[in-house]
Amino acid sequence: MIKNNKKWMAMALLGVTVVTMGMIANGIAKVTKGEKRPLSTENWMEHVVKPHCKALKEEIAAGPKTDDDWESLIEHAEILNETSYILMDDKRCPDAVWANAATKTLRNGSDAVIAAAQAKDAKAAATAFKGMTKSCKECHDKHKEDH
Ligand code: HEC
Incomplete structure (x- = not known):
């Protein structure tokens, strides 16, 4: 059970990381000049x-x-x-x-x-x-x- 929780946490963390990186990349891609x-x-x-x-x-x-x-x-x-x-x-x-x-x-x-x-x-x-x-x-x- 604890092991499963850890796995779930790791997956959630990975998800958040991917989304954050996407947002950063998007910000850089915005054409301002x-x-x-x-x-x-x-x-x-x-x-x-x-x-x-x-x-x-x-x-x-x-x-x-x-x-x-x-x-x-x-x-x-x-x-x-x-x-x-x-x-x-x-x-x-x-x-x-x-x-x-x-x-x-x-x-x-x-x-x-x-x-x-x-x-x-x-x-x-x-x-x-x-x-x-x-x-x-x-x-x-x-x-x-x-x-
Ligand atoms: C090839 C791309 C492109 C074309 C074609 C284009 N625009 Fe834009 N326009 C942009 C981008 C990108 C922004 C956002 C700039 C920013 O906020 O950094 C923008 C923003 C604007 C803004 C907001 C400026 C402000 O004060 O925030 C106006 C008004 C505008 N465009 C008018 C026009 C009109 C009218 C036309 C057509 C005759 C046109 N644009 C064609 C790319 C384009």
């Missing part, structure tokens, strides 16, 4: 990605009319497009989900917004924007913790 450069992913998201994405959304909803309106769309989309490269730099990218969201969904989506704005096609711009923003959820679902 790249390897050498100081920029945190959170900082870029909050101060670059979010405001440009929001501006793009509002300007598309308002309906661009003048050349300056269309040019503004292109400028926001260019910055989001460049983000698709920055997110891959400095060993920031941890896996295929991240890579696909950045280099396919965000990059191609922002390219399509630029093309639509150059053609002054509001409907195509709205569709492209919708496609581009799929990248946010695609990456966040796996890599952004809900606080």
Whole structure:
């Protein structure tokens, strides 16, 4: 009986150890920044990605009319497009989900917004924007913790 208890204790201890190690590994795996450069992913998201994405959304909803309106769309989309490269730099990218969201969904989506704005096609711009923003959820679902 005592012997069995010891065995059970050892098993429980092993279980706790495995779970703890998993949590530590998970904490390390969380992508907060790249390897050498100081920029945190959170900082870029909050101060670059979010405001440009929001501006793009509002300007598309308002309906661009003048050349300056269309040019503004292109400028926001260019910055989001460049983000698709920055997110891959400095060993920031941890896996295929991240890579696909950045280099396919965000990059191609922002390219399509630029093309639509150059053609002054509001409907195509709205569709492209919708496609581009799929990248946010695609990456966040796996890599952004809900606080
Ligand atoms: C390839 C991955 C990836 C893509 C694509 C991506 N994000 Fe993020 N985003 C992250 C990660 C990782 C975090 C969490 C950073 C942290 O808390 O350390 C984050 C956090 C954020 C935050 C919270 C920042 C804060 O202040 O805590 C916002 C806002 C955000 N992203 C907006 C966006 C929008 C809008 C898009 C789409 C246009 C987008 N992101 C696309 C990876 C991505």
